[in-house]
Amino acid sequence: MLTLTQDLYEQIVAHARRDHPDEACGVIAGPEGSDRPERFIPMLNAARSPTFYEFDSMDLLALHNGMDDRDEEPVVIYHSHTATEAYPSRRDIDLAMEPNAHYVLVSTAESGADEGPVSFRSFRILDGEVTEEEVVFVASYEM
Incomplete structure (x- = not known):
């Protein structure tokens, strides 16, 4: 299960x-x-593509250096699908290299850039196997 604040959503x-x-x-x-x-x-989606995403290698290096400096790890890796459902593509599955991460997909296929419904789903991807998980939204995390 992924617990996410409403603000992050x-x-x-x-x-x-x-x-x-x-x-x-x-x-x-x-x-x-x-x-x-x-x-x-x-x-930034370095591919600037409506069908796949790619992290810029320098941005990815800076991201990991920043997380290392803060004793952080990637808890959620997210991307959007603009014309298809919010479900990992074969390419998404092949790129999933963080075994502990929640892979969030948002489909903007129905509303595009405008206000309106989106599909928001989270998955665990381990060794090529995709498992959907529940997402719970909270105002803030309990301490």
Whole structure:
């Protein structure tokens, strides 16, 4: 199960709408071992494509250096699908290299860049096997 604040949900959806018709992508980092997404890090889709995303190699290096400096790890890796359902493609599955991450997909196929419904789903992807998980939205994390 992924527990996510409403604010982080809104930031992911806003990023997906802003980058539509290209896929949006990014990471939400959290303290190592916590499974708690906290720091929203929108990334540039270096491919600038409506059908796939690619993190820029220099941005990815900076991301990992920043997380290392803060004792963080990628808790959520997200991207959008602009014309298809919010389900990992074969390419998405092949690129899933973080065994502990939640892979969030947002489909903007129905509403595009405008206000309107989106599909928001989370998956665990391990050794090529995709398992959908429940997403629970909270106002804030309990301490």
